[in-house]
Amino acid sequence: MKTVYLDNNATTRVAPEVVEAMLPYFSDLYGNPSSMHTFGGQVGRAVAGAREQMAALLGARPEEILFTSCGTESDSTAILSALATQPDKKHIVTTRVEHPAVLALCQHLERRGYEITYLGVDFKGRLNPDEYAAALRGDTAIASVMFANNEVGNVYPIQQLAEIAREKGVLFHTDAVQAVGKIPMDMTTLPVDFLSLSGHKLHAPKGIGVLYIRKGTRFRPLLRGGHQERGRRAGTENVPYIIGLGMAAELAARNIDREQSHVALLRDRLEHGLVNAVPDAVVNGDTDSRLPNTSSIAFKYVEGEAILLMLDRLGICASSGSACTSGSLEPSHVLRAMGVPFTYAHGSVRLSLSRYTTAEEIDYVIREFPPVIERLRAISPFRGEQGGPAGSR
Amino acid sequence: MWDYTDKVREHFVNPRNAGELPDANAVGEVGSLACGDALKLFLKISDDGRIEDARFQTFGCASAIASSSVLTELIKGKTVEEASRITNKDIAAELGGLPKEKMHCSVMGEEALEAALRNWRGEPAVPHAHEEGKLVCKCFGITDAQIIHAIRENNLKTVEEITHYTKAGGGCGECLDEIAEILAAESGKPRLRELKPVTPKKMTNVQRMQLVMKTIDEEIRPRLETDGGDIDLVDVNGTTVTVALRGRCAQCRSSLVTIKELVEKTLREQVDPAITVEEAQA
Structure with a gap:
């Protein structure tokens, strides 16, 4: 059975060009980039090349790129650095819809005596910029707002939010893990101080991330014990993965127009196809400001895990904000923050595409998905008026 | 998966x-x-x-x-x-x-x-158990009677297990302490029944005091410790026992329930039916 992979917000396939670029660094080119000899030095130059590729994707300078192990490390590094360099400031502003990498860290800091403002969102998951501006105070160490939401795909007005922070003298961090490579961004005009990204969301492997740190921003490292990354992250560089991420960044820059011209069109086709075919289905999130690849749809009267397992049997990979998939008993914090009624939230399914998604795959899903909902609704007690094919089979 | x-x-x-x-x-x-x-x-x-x-x-x-x-x-x-x-x-x-x-x-x-x-x-x-029971988990509408039923039926040992079986406590989590109380009271019961009554006909004040200390050390403290709590014996004055709850029990909103349901009940069964337990004023 063919796999139709529509879970690219969870992770992406590693681009074949990326694998190819990495391979020599697992075998012949195993030198340490810090070594004095030519053998290691050539690896050092390759790492510098990858840094330039990454900087080019972001419109940043190479020295503003810090390679980390993952998006979570980047988030922690940025926020903890802001606290360490401003010990008198004990307040953080963030949102209720952040990824756990930021949320759980903030909750941890809260228990350590920091005050956290968690900004709420409206029913479409939108932030109120005025509320955000009012939350920034003299003792606010950092504001951290995600560039785009992983569950519903909302893209937040980072330009505006970062400008407000800058006016008020507050450091600004954005978790751009879901946005980099899907939305063009340019650090020369986007006034963020820190930006986190993760390799495996843009067709590089798992285990590599980046923290962009604007030049001139005061910084304290998370890891000490070596001069690597100009003393900002100790530890021998993960060379093959850095090379891979550099190649992934170059591919992303080359393909970023396709995100709007190809991916977004397929996503819309999928979304319209499903919502038109299935009654009582609604799209979650802000369709006016959304990632090109993400669709979150809530199906009333059915439960998300059951949908996912049925789709799995058809080779379709998706994800859900339902409680049952995670082992918790409540729907996702994002859907709850948006006030999506529980009656819908339990039946929410996230479909996330990539530039590798094909029209044939989308048409297959449009064809196979609606009967899954129909079948589950036929055995659900909440659709008695439909009658239908309910009965033993 | x-x-x-x-x-x-x-x-x-x-x-x-x-x-x-x-x-x-x-x-x-x-x-x-x-x-x-x-x-x-x-x-x-x-x-x-x-x-x-x-x-x-x-x-x-x-x-x-x-x-x-x-x-x-x-x-x-x-x-x-x-x-x-x-x-x-x-x-x-x-x-x-x-x-x-x-x-x-x-x-x-x-x-x-x-x-x-x-x-x-x-x-x-609605079964009697639900009607008569007191609502514990407001998120999922689970009563103490349902929780006790699940504990007895499945021999549940932890609060987490109770959540897995009944969903109680799986929402906002506010009732987790209360579930722990129910579990403590339940897990105490069969063990106590097995023990032979040790109430002597006539006890001196010193004997009573020693038995209270022994019961707290051997019976009550271990149960509180499983929930991250502890207990100190402050005073024994005739049949009035004064205790202070420590650790997680000290912040527990239902500390009074602990004192009455666990501490007092155990001491009455093990030491003297006339005992009343009071919480030391902070």
Whole structure:
């Protein structure tokens, strides 16, 4: 059975060009980039090349790129650095819809005596910029707002939010893990101080991330014990993965127009196809400001895990904000923050595409998905008026 | 991804007896759309009390659908008397086991069966246990009676297990302390019953004091410690015992319940029925 992979917000396939670029660094080119000899030095130059590729994707300078192990490390590094360099400031502003990498860290800091403002969102998951501006105070160490939401795909007005922070003298961090490579961004005009990204969301492997740190921003490292990354992250560089991420960044820059011209069109086709075919289905999130690849749809009267397992049997990979998939008993914090009624939230399914998604795959899903909902609704007690094919089979 | 048995998967994909039963003479409904799972069980029971047919409608995850499906297979052809002895354990066993986080799906099956049989007997839809019980988990509407039932039925040992089986405490988490109290009170009971009564006819004040200390050390403290709490004996004045709760118990909103239900009850059983326990004023 063919796999139709529509879970690219969870992770992406590693681009074949990326694998190819990495391979020599697992075998012949195993030198340490810090070594004095030519053998290691050539690896050092390759790492510098990858840094330039990454900087080019972001419109940043190479020295503003810090390679980390993952998006979570980047988030922690940025926020903890802001606290360490401003010990008198004990307040953080963030949102209720952040990824756990930021949320759980903030909750941890809260228990350590920091005050956290968690900004709420409206029913479409939108932030109120005025509320955000009012939350920034003299003792606010950092504001951290995600560039785009992983569950519903909302893209937040980072330009505006970062400008407000800058006016008020507050450091600004954005978790751009879901946005980099899907939305063009340019650090020369986007006034963020820190930006986190993760390799495996843009067709590089798992285990590599980046923290962009604007030049001139005061910084304290998370890891000490070596001069690597100009003393900002100790530890021998993960060379093959850095090379891979550099190649992934170059591919992303080359393909970023396709995100709007190809991916977004397929996503819309999928979304319209499903919502038109299935009654009582609604799209979650802000369709006016959304990632090109993400669709979150809530199906009333059915439960998300059951949908996912049925789709799995058809080779379709998706994800859900339902409680049952995670082992918790409540729907996702994002859907709850948006006030999506529980009656819908339990039946929410996230479909996330990539530039590798094909029209044939989308048409297959449009064809196979609606009967899954129909079948589950036929055995659900909440659709008695439909009658239908309910009965033993 | 959940580690479901092949049987769970099979019943999920090909549920038996799904759908409405038009000539049902007993219907049991549990759960709701908001809770994330719900089961409506239809039974056709003959005049001599045999379940001739059973069908279900379920809103929920794969394990909820599979639990409902095997439940109908388990009860078909059984007498009401036989069916009423089926518990969530039978449902889970029939499926070859369920992930522990999913045990509440089997409990839902048992509750729907109970509700349907009540319906057939002409009793109110809500079982006495729910009516009489005190609401503990407001998120999922679970009473102390339901929690105690699940503890006894499945020999539950931790608060986490109670959440897996009943969903209680799985929402906002505000009732977790209260669930811990119920568990402490429950887990204390059988152990106490096994112990022979040690109340001497006449005790001196010193003997009573020593026995109070011994009981606190050996009986009460270990139970509080399992919940991250502790207890200090402050004073014994005749039959009035003054204690202070420490650790997690000290912040517990239901510390009074702990003192009355656990400390006082234990001391009355082990030392002297006349004992009253008071909490030391901070």
